[in-house]
Amino acid sequence: MNSGDGFRFFLINDKKNRVREMFFSKPVVYSLSTTALVCVMGLGAILFSSLSSAQYDLKVQSLKSQNKELVRVMEDMKIRLDDAEVKLTELVHQDEALRVYADLPSVDDDVRALGTGGAVNDYSESYEELMPFTDLNMSSLENNLSSLGREITLQLNSYEQIYSKLSQDVERLRKTPSIAPVNRGYLTSSFGTRPDPWTGNRRMHHGQDFGVLTGTPVYATADGVVKSRSGKTGYGKTVIIDHGYNIKTVFAHLSRYVVKPGNIVKRGDLIAYSGNSGRSTGPHLHYEVRVNNVPVNPRHYFLTDKIEL
Secondary structure, three states: OEEOOEEEEEEEEOOOOEEEEEEEEHHHHHHHHHHHHHHHHHHHHHHHHHHHHHHHHHHHHHHHHHHHHHHHHHHHHHHHHHHHHHHHHHHHHHHHHHHHHOOOOOOOHHHHHOOOOOOOOOOOOOOHHHOOOOOOOHHHHHHHHHHHHHHHHHHHHHHHHHHHHHHOOHHHHHOOOOOOOOOOOEEEEOOEEEEOOOOOOEEEEOOEEEEOOOOOEEEOOOOEEEEEEEOOOOOOEEEEEEEEOOEEEEEEEEEEEOOOOOOEEOOOOEEEEEEOOOOOOOOEEEEEEEEOOEEEOHHHHOOOOOOOO
């Protein structure tokens, strides 16, 4: 009960028929109430903080577990990206050969470079504690994926251009060298400068040499007309086919002819057999492609880089 300057309380014990009186002044009551309230609030804050901390720790552990799975997915993505880039490189090489067939200019190197500018999110700093140890970088994967997408788009556009051009020029395509002249053997010498096998001095090699046994079938690499066959030069027995469009092919060091001047041949027709005639150090086929009577690299006239046959 309220009594003047304070509060008076009576404690009654029925068993002992006693009454005990307690008096608290207002300042004391207010002080005790305030203290109790502060204690209750402090205890509540401590309990809330403990619960929040425990929930946070559980959440962090859950995220770490999930991110381990994310790293596994990222590693698999990196492997797939690397494999896709290798296959895309093969497509680029085939694209170069197809562009020769289509009489289209090569794609400019600056265009193929495909700049990858732009803002990139860096998640590592904000979520570093959540990520398990890994050599992978999210930003790097993002860049690689974006660049690969642009390269694929470029390649698709290039193939569409090639298809459009070739569909309008089937006749020229049939007369453009496009296959290897032999079905077996190995490329033993490429187009370009090399040591002369007789003198050791470096000189230009105007074609490709295929290491094959004497008597290996030699085939026309495109439609055309046999222009000449001769055995009076260092090339030994030689067949030259005129394909039109200022393109000729030369087959040298042969052992036996199958065709003669004036014969019309189709791509894949048997024209001769390889040998070791002329200025040769061993059985092989020397093959050239000439445009406007100037030797060019026959490699650009294969749809694939696979020269081993």
